[in-house]
Amino acid sequence: MIKELQEQVHTLIEKALEDIKQASSSQELQDLRVNYTGKKGELTKISKKMKDLDKEEKPQLGQFINQFHTKFNEAFDLKQKQIAQEELQAQLAKETIDVTLPGRIQSQGVRHILTQTREELEDLFLGMGYQIIEGPEVELDTYNFERMNLPRNHPARDMQDTFYISEEVLLRTHTSPVQARTLEQHNFEKDGPLKMVSPGKVFRRDTDDATHSHQFHQMEGLVVAPRITLADLKGTLLQFAKAFFGEEREIRLRPSFFSFTEPSVEVDVSCFKCGGEGCSICKQTGWIEVLGAGIVHPNVLEMSGVDAERYSGFAFGVGIDRVAMLKYNIDDIRHFYQNDLRFLNQFKGGQN
Incomplete structure (x- = not known):
């Protein structure tokens, strides 16, 4: 019986070495270890028959089994190193970066042109000593209209028809309510004169076309102090026009009507395209209308608890969309x- 078992071990080692030689992956190699030397492996089956041998025959079979382990482990370790190297090379080849290809350009976003324009205006007025105050876009009729000297059923309300949430709550039509709240x-006794601008989004029930939108952006300014005059307003707006549109610009004031200012004016700036000579931009007049303004109506001051006998002020409203269209020639x-993005990417020169 010993001869037969020795022959089985000899045959098994030859088969195991050949299988190891043919193995092509780490997983396949591990499977061979389990099949040959595991608890239920081929060698274990032969080892269990040792109990049936005579005492002097057991060492002989043990010697053959040890030879199996020695040859198997040597071949296994050598093949394992070879396969590991091959798998590493395959992984490196798969993950190789072709440095001859051009890199992928990561596009960098910029602030929207309206945001850039708003921030430019904010910086301009901050430099003139104004504070920036924001308010709610969903407003009360009281602040949006009545505090602006537009009582209920006033015909001027028709020009600012808006979106109503209820009879008293609406989407604001201008940023003037922020002025009333402020x-x-x-x-005034403690804090002194008031100089503020209130930028933000406003809404009106308007037809969308090239020059109108149901939503747009405004920045309204307000200065209240003793003895404020129209000359103060003109000086402020002239400084604004020169800083925003160019140092060569001039302005003119034309009489107009706004319920919350008296007197009220439309403000034109000399055309920055033709220099005042007349072109298609200014419709051959040499002037472009840019904003409305005026001296704050005494009723507006009194309704907010300000003594109109002691204090006066001026207010102006700049359409952020409008001045951006004018400055950047947007039609x-x-x-x-x-x-x-074809449009927005043209304005990457602004603040990032």
Whole structure:
């Protein structure tokens, strides 16, 4: 029986060495170890028959089994190193970066042109000593209209028809309500004169076309102090025009009507395209209308608790969309809201 078992071990080692030689992966190699030397492996089956041998025959079979382990482990370790090297080379080849290809350009975003324009205006007025105050976009009729000297059923309300949430709550039509809210909270005795701008989004039930939108952006300014005159307003707006549109610009004031200012004016700036000679931009007049302004109506001051006998002020409203269109020669306000990168990427020169 010993001869037969020795022959089985000899045959098994030859088969195991050949299988190891043919193995092509680490997993396949591990499977061979289990099949040959595991608890249920081929060698274990032969080892269990040792109990049936005579005492002097057991060492002889043990010697053959040890030879099996020695040859198997040597071949296994050598093949394992070879396969590991091959798998590493295959992985490196798969993950190789072709440095001859051009790199992928990561596009860098920029602030929207309206945001850039708003921040440019904010910086301009901050430099003139103004504070920036924001307010709610969903507003009360009281602040949006009545505090602006527009009582219920006033015909001027028709020009600012808006979106109503209820009879008293609406989407604001201008940023003037922020001025009313600030006036009633400002302590002139303690804090001194008020100089503020209120930028933000406003809404009106308007037809969308090249120059109108149901939503747009405004920045309104307000200065209240003793003895404020129209000359103060003109000086401020002239400084604004020169800083924003160019040092060569001039302005002119034309009489107009706004319920919350008296007197009221439309403000034109000399055409920055033709220098005042007349062109298609200024419709051959040499002037471009840019904003409305005026001396704050005494009723507006009194309704906010400000003594109109002691204090006066001026106010102005700048359409951020409008001045951006003028400055950058944009022909359609809808471009601002269509998220077309072909349009927006033209303004990467602004603040990032």
